[in-house]
Amino acid sequence: MSSATVPHTHHVSVWRRVQKQLGAAFNAVLNFFIDLMDYIMHPLQRLVGIRGMGYVFVLPNLLIFGVFILLPMITNFFYTFTGGANLFLDQRPYVGAQNLERLFDCQNFLAPNTCREDLFARAVTNTALFVITQVALMIGISLLTALVLNRKIIARGFFRSVYFYPVLLSPIVVGLIWKWILQENGLLNALLVAFGGDKVGFLTDANWARFWVVMISVWSLMGFYTLILLAGLQSIPSDLYEAADIDGANVFQSFRSITLPLLMPTMLVVLILSLIRAVQVFDVVFAFTGGGPGSATIYIVQYIYNNGFASATKEYGLASAASLVMAGSLIVLTLAQLRLRGTNNVT
Amino acid sequence: MTTQTAAGAGRTGVVGYLTRTKKRGRIGTADVLTYIYLLVGIVLMFGPVIWILMSSFKTPAEVTKFPPRFLPYQQETAVVEGYDEPLPLFDVTLEDGSVARLAQVRRVGLEAQMIDPASPEEIIRVNINARQPVEEVKFSLDNYTEGMESFNFWRYFLNSVVVTFVATILTLLVNSMAAFSLSKYEYRGRNAIFLIILSTLMVPLSVILVPAFLLITQIGWNNNLLGVIVPGAATPTGVFLLRQYMLTIPDELIDSARIDGASEWRIYLQIVLPLARPALAVLAIFSVMWRWNDFLWPKIVLTQNQVFTLQVGLEAFQGDLQVQWNLILAMTVLTLLPITFVFGILQKYITTGIATTGMK
Numbered sequence: 001m002s003s004a005t006v007p008h009t010h011h012v013s014v015w016r017r018v019q020k021q022l023g024a025a026f027n028a029v030l031n032f033f034i035d036l037m038d039y040i041m042h043p044l045q046r047l048v049g050i051r052g053m054g055y056v057f058v059l060p061n062l063l064i065f066g067v068f069i070l071l072p073m074i075t076n077f078f079y080t081f082t083g084g085a086n087l088f089l090d091q092r093p094y095v096g097a098q099n100l101e102r103l104f105d106c107q108n109f110l111a112p113n114t115c116r117e118d119l120f121a122r123a124v125t126n127t128a129l130f131v132i133t134q135v136a137l138m139i140g141i142s143l144l145t146a147l148v149l150n151r152k153i154i155a156r157g158f159f160r161s162v163y164f165y166p167v168l169l170s171p172i173v174v175g176l177i178w179k180w181i182l183q184e185n186g187l188l189n190a191l192l193v194a195f196g197g198d199k200v201g202f203l204t205d206a207n208w209a210r211f212w213v214v215m216i217s218v219w220s221l222m223g224f225y226t227l228i229l230l231a232g233l234q235s236i237p238s239d240l241y242e243a244a245d246i247d248g249a250n251v252f253q254s255f256r257s258i259t260l261p262l263l264m265p266t267m268l269v270v271l272i273l274s275l276i277r278a279v280q281v282f283d284v285v286f287a288f289t290g291g292g293p294g295s296a297t298i299y300i301v302q303y304i305y306n307n308g309f310a311s312a313t314k315e316y317g318l319a320s321a322a323s324l325v326m327a328g329s330l331i332v333l334t335l336a337q338l339r340l341r342g343t344n345n346v347t
Numbered sequence: 348m349t350t351q352t353a354a355g356a357g358r359t360g361v362v363g364y365l366t367r368t369k370k371r372g373r374i375g376t377a378d379v380l381t382y383i384y385l386l387v388g389i390v391l392m393f394g395p396v397i398w399i400l401m402s403s404f405k406t407p408a409e410v411t412k413f414p415p416r417f418l419p420y421q422q423e424t425a426v427v428e429g430y431d432e433p434l435p436l437f438d439v440t441l442e443d444g445s446v447a448r449l450a451q452v453r454r455v456g457l458e459a460q461m462i463d464p465a466s467p468e469e470i471i472r473v474n475i476n477a478r479q480p481v482e483e484v485k486f487s488l489d490n491y492t493e494g495m496e497s498f499n500f501w502r503y504f505l506n507s508v509v510v511t512f513v514a515t516i517l518t519l520l521v522n523s524m525a526a527f528s529l530s531k532y533e534y535r536g537r538n539a540i541f542l543i544i545l546s547t548l549m550v551p552l553s554v555i556l557v558p559a560f561l562l563i564t565q566i567g568w569n570n571n572l573l574g575v576i577v578p579g580a581a582t583p584t585g586v587f588l589l590r591q592y593m594l595t596i597p598d599e600l601i602d603s604a605r606i607d608g609a610s611e612w613r614i615y616l617q618i619v620l621p622l623a624r625p626a627l628a629v630l631a632i633f634s635v636m637w638r639w640n641d642f643l644w645p646k647i648v649l650t651q652n653q654v655f656t657l658q659v660g661l662e663a664f665q666g667d668l669q670v671q672w673n674l675i676l677a678m679t680v681l682t683l684l685p686i687t688f689v690f691g692i693l694q695k696y697i698t699t700g701i702a703t704t705g706m707k
Binding site: 034037038041042045050051052053054055056057058060061062064065067068069070071072073074075076078079087088089145148151153157159160161162163164165166167168169170171172173176177178180181185186187189190193194219223224227228230231276280282283286287301304305308309316319320323326327330331334 | 377381382384385388389391392393395396398399402411412413414415520521522524525527528529531532533534537540543544547548549550551552553554555556557558559560561562564577578579580581586605610611612613615616617636639640642643647657658661662665672675676679682683686687690694695697698699701702703
């Protein structure tokens with residue numbers, strides 16, 4: 001709440017002076033850096049020409065990007081089709097599609113316990129269920145909150161920040177905070193008992209655990225999507241509503257024919273971002289339930305992590321195969337949504 | 348579900364309540380509902396953090412108590428002559444019905460041996476049900492000091508600061524250079540490069556964990572903060588955000604600088620970057636958020652305690668079965684303090700920044 005308090009005049013002048021000094025020092029360092037780099041860049045420019053500098057500027061990004069993202073994407077295929085517990089590629093025997101076959105070796109695809117890798121099947125079904133419920137709930141609650149914040153309210157900036165605060169908390173902290181509240185002797189059970197109920201094993205019952213994983217991730221991220229949706233709402237010109245009002249449209253009608261269509265592009269951004277994020281759910285659950293009880297809250301990334309890093313015998317091939325499946329589904333999901341946007345734009 | 352509200356002439360239902368603008372000087376049901384929603388929001392968003400803050404001051408006994416209490420209570424003690432340790436104080440209902448404040452020496456079964464601190468010679472035996480602990484609200488920092496004996500807070504904090512700071516500078520530099528190139532130069536392959544970078548929006552680091560780990564191992568960056576900092580520095584979000592913003596900078600500015608003899612490097616640093624400041628600020632906010640809270644990748648790269656970041660350290664701390672909840676609570680609060688502090692100061696800029704520039 002950075003409301004306009006009037007500070008002591010003396011403090012202002014000291015603060016200004018400090019700011020000035022800092023600014024001057026910062027500029028000096030910056031100028032030194034610019035001059036130093038110009039010493040290298042200037043001859044370079046003479047060598048490659050102005051147009052060639054385009055390549056020079058994009059090069060550092062491409063280097064990091066190529067080495068740490070593109071290259072691993074390719075080597076991931078090598079891991080997928082090789083076996084053994086060795087990390088180094090030249091010591092891994094070729095096994096064909098064995099890893100992928102193992103992941104999908106199921107008698108009945110709807111029953112995880114009939115699968116050879118039943119944990120993977122569970123991780124996939126858990127993730128699918130999580131993604132659907134979490135994204136739906138996230139968009140619903142974020143939209144509702146954005147609509148509330150878009151009304152004429154006092155201290156809108158403050159309330160916007162209130163919902164944003166959990167976004168800044170780390171997933172580990174979020175997981176621990178809620179584990180503490182939902183544990184057997186925690187706050188929520190105390191409230192239940194105080195109102196005459198019985199204790200509930202929120203963390204020991206599989207369905208409750210899944211439910212709370214969804215709730216917690218919505219709690220921790222909704223502020224971000226609310227912010228985006230609110231910005232979308234505020235960019236809708238208000239004279240549209242006035243015109244609709246004059247034409248005798250009621251609020252429901254103007255919501256349906258002005259707010260929703262004009263908010264669609266923003267909604268799509270929110271949908272894509274929240275989907276990509278939901279598919280990758282990991283760290284908050286890792287601290288919250290650790291995948292339990294049993295394998296009730298194990299998700300794909302944790303399956304990859306368990307096989308590639310946590311278990312004593314490293315199954316890099318299996319982990320990479322699961323990564324491949326996940327990357328594939330992410331690409332399909334995103335393309336499907338972009339397609340959706342394409343058809344939307346036509347109408 | 349649609350109910351006619353008193354103030355709402357023809358405006359009905361949930362949608363009506365949400366989208367209607369307030370009429371001057373009238374407070375309708377809709378406004379009441381709005382503020383109820385917002386107040387519940389405050390409780391839900393801040394409540395859990397305040398609860399864990401309060402819990403972190405509690406003694407181990409108080410932490411495991413059910414039902415829990417909001418404030419951290421601690422039993423009062425008294426130093427009594429002849430006893431080394433301070434003795435816990437109780438209000439005891441004596442046989443004659445009077446209540447006296449006594450100190451407990453020891454408890455034997457259902458009987459407690461108490462003494463009056465004023466006259467410590469005489470031992471009074473009472474039934475344990477006849478005594479009530481004397482409690483006071485005390486914000487004890489014991490959990491913090493004890494927790495920090497094994498949770499190396501300052502070391503983790505320093506590592507997190509180094510990672511966040513260096514990574515953010517690197518991210519801003521590398522991505523703004525790329526964005527400048529992709530928005531202000533014409534060359535072969537430009538669109539292909541942009542498309543390839545964009546397409547990896549869908550392929551985050553967690554999807555390529557194993558091969559990326561191999562790479563780090565071969566470079567020798569295990570347990571090196573560089574291994575955490577560098578791989579995520581070229582982010583498609585950053586390139587996209589900055590490029591879109593730089594497209595709005597008029598080319599004439601750059602052309603006239605060229606005529607004045609400025610080098611491309613100077614044009615980038617002294618003309619384009621200052622103009623792209625709002626977008627850079629948003630990317631900086633994102634980068635700080637990502638890096639400070641990052642967990643999976645640091646956990647894989649860093650396995651030695653002295654290079655842990657705060658998040659990795661906290662997770663390892665809570666995973667240690669020897670560690671009790673009261674200590675975990677205190678260390679969780681320590682971990683969330685820095686970002687809360689920064690947010691408290693900058694919240695206005697963070698939220699308006701993301702809202703106005705971040706998602707164009």
